[in-house]
Amino acid sequence: MPINTTGSSLPTTEYRPDTLFLEEGIEEYPLARDILSRLPDVPRQGFQDISTLTEQMKSAQYDVFGEGKKSLALSRFKGSFLKKCPGVSPGMVCCNYYVVNLSKNCIYDCSYCFLQDFLGNNPMQVAYVNVEDLLGELEEVFTQYPDRSFRVGTGELTDSLALDTIVPYTTHLLPFFNRQSNAVLELKTKSDQITNLLNHSDPTNIIVSWSLNPQTITEQEEKGTPGLIQRLEAARACLDKGYRIGFHFDPIILIPGWEEGYRQLVDILCDTLPIDKVEWVSLGSFRYRPALKSIIKNRHPETRLFTSEHLPGKDGKFRYLRPLRNQAYETIRGYLMSRSKVLNIYLCMETKEIWEDVTGKMPRSDKKLDQFFDL
Numbered sequence: 001m002p003i004n005t006t007g008s009s010l011p012t013t014e015y016r017p018d019t020l021f022l023e024e025g026i027e028e029y030p031l032a033r034d035i036l037s038r039l040p041d042v043p044r045q046g047f048q049d050i051s052t053l054t055e056q057m058k059s060a061q062y063d064v065f066g067e068g069k070k071s072l073a074l075s076r077f078k079g080s081f082l083k084k085c086p087g088v089s090p091g092m093v094c095c096n097y098y099v100v101n102l103s104k105n106c107i108y109d110c111s112y113c114f115l116q117d118f119l120g121n122n123p124m125q126v127a128y129v130n131v132e133d134l135l136g137e138l139e140e141v142f143t144q145y146p147d148r149s150f151r152v153g154t155g156e157l158t159d160s161l162a163l164d165t166i167v168p169y170t171t172h173l174l175p176f177f178n179r180q181s182n183a184v185l186e187l188k189t190k191s192d193q194i195t196n197l198l199n200h201s202d203p204t205n206i207i208v209s210w211s212l213n214p215q216t217i218t219e220q221e222e223k224g225t226p227g228l229i230q231r232l233e234a235a236r237a238c239l240d241k242g243y244r245i246g247f248h249f250d251p252i253i254l255i256p257g258w259e260e261g262y263r264q265l266v267d268i269l270c271d272t273l274p275i276d277k278v279e280w281v282s283l284g285s286f287r288y289r290p291a292l293k294s295i296i297k298n299r300h301p302e303t304r305l306f307t308s309e310h311l312p313g314k315d316g317k318f319r320y321l322r323p324l325r326n327q328a329y330e331t332i333r334g335y336l337m338s339r340s341k342v343l344n345i346y347l348c349m350e351t352k353e354i355w356e357d358v359t360g361k362m363p364r365s366d367k368k369l370d371q372f373f374d375l
């Protein structure tokens with residue numbers, strides 16, 4: 001699997017929505033006014049009810065999910081922001097993680113993205129601007145449980161940083177998490193949009209993590225995303241600024257030559273950054289719910305995601321066969337361990353059998369990993 005080490009074939013997306021859809025009364029929120037000031041020339045259209053807006057869009061477009069990415073709706077989220085990571089599912093070991101969904105959909109277009117199915121009925125790209133309500137809710141929960149540690153991520157239904165220069169959530173989240181004694185914020189991204197992070201003076205309680213794949217896989221399966229080297233340069237800049245950083249090799253995609261591709265990925269990572277200073281690398285293999293397969297094949301006919309056999313697990317998701325997953329985890333874990341004796345490596349969304357096969361133990365029996373699992 002040849003690799004383009006320049007990583008420059010995919011320019012960073014300078015995203016500008018075609019249209020801004022504004023929920024009635026949204027301008028009363030400071031973040032909405034901030035976003036509008038950053039996009040003065042983008043056409044605006046008001047709406048009262050986002051479901052009506054979504055129905056209009058669905059009736060007018062062919063690739064509804066793809067079209068949803070081209071516009072941006074500013075709305076107010078009316079429910080509870082904080083929820084337990086959906087990795088809590090039958091047969092899976094979960095890393096005890098909380099998510100807040102500040103926005104939905106993503107400017108990138110990865111072939112394997114579960115949002116294509118998950119947001120199928122509601123594909124509008126939405127940014128919720130009532131960030132004050134989120135911070136109030138978090139403050140209440142963190143105060144109510146002072147003896148618990150909260151690890152909170154914003155990247156479940158979107159990329160945490162891809163839009164941060166247009167929708168600057170981090171300018172609100174970073175100062176808030178800096179003050180917490182029992183919570184950390186994880187910003188999970190494929191982006192290099194780190195300007196707000198570099199302009200912020202305090203990295204306390206913030207972890208920034210990048211999803212990585214070999215550059216050839218990025219070019220084929222992660223459309224519109226910054227390349228490997230751009231991501232690693234962003235990670236290095238954040239590390240230099242004092243942020244804690246992590247990496248997700250997720251989804252690991254097993255196409256012919258994957259061993260060499262991931263070996264090169266580990267080498268480039270470790271040659272670019274002081275790997276011993278990285279908080280963790282997580283490993284997770286490609287997985288999907290059955291309904292996603294036909295969507296992927298329709299939207300990404302050139303994909304190589306289905307070159308191997310997949311079988312459903314207890315949680316209903318399809319994965320590579322267990323021996324192949326074991327082999328991939330052991331091989332990639334071996335590459336990483338050959339470059340660092342202290343790096344924390346864990347498996348994401350995997351069964352306890354795979355944990356035991358690959359690591360010889362369950363996560364709770366490893367002190368180093370307890371910081372991630374004993375929350």
Ligand code: SF4
Nearest residue numbers: 106108109110113158
């Ligand atoms: S970066 Fe993440 S959220 Fe965005 S398209 Fe890719 S997989 Fe989906």
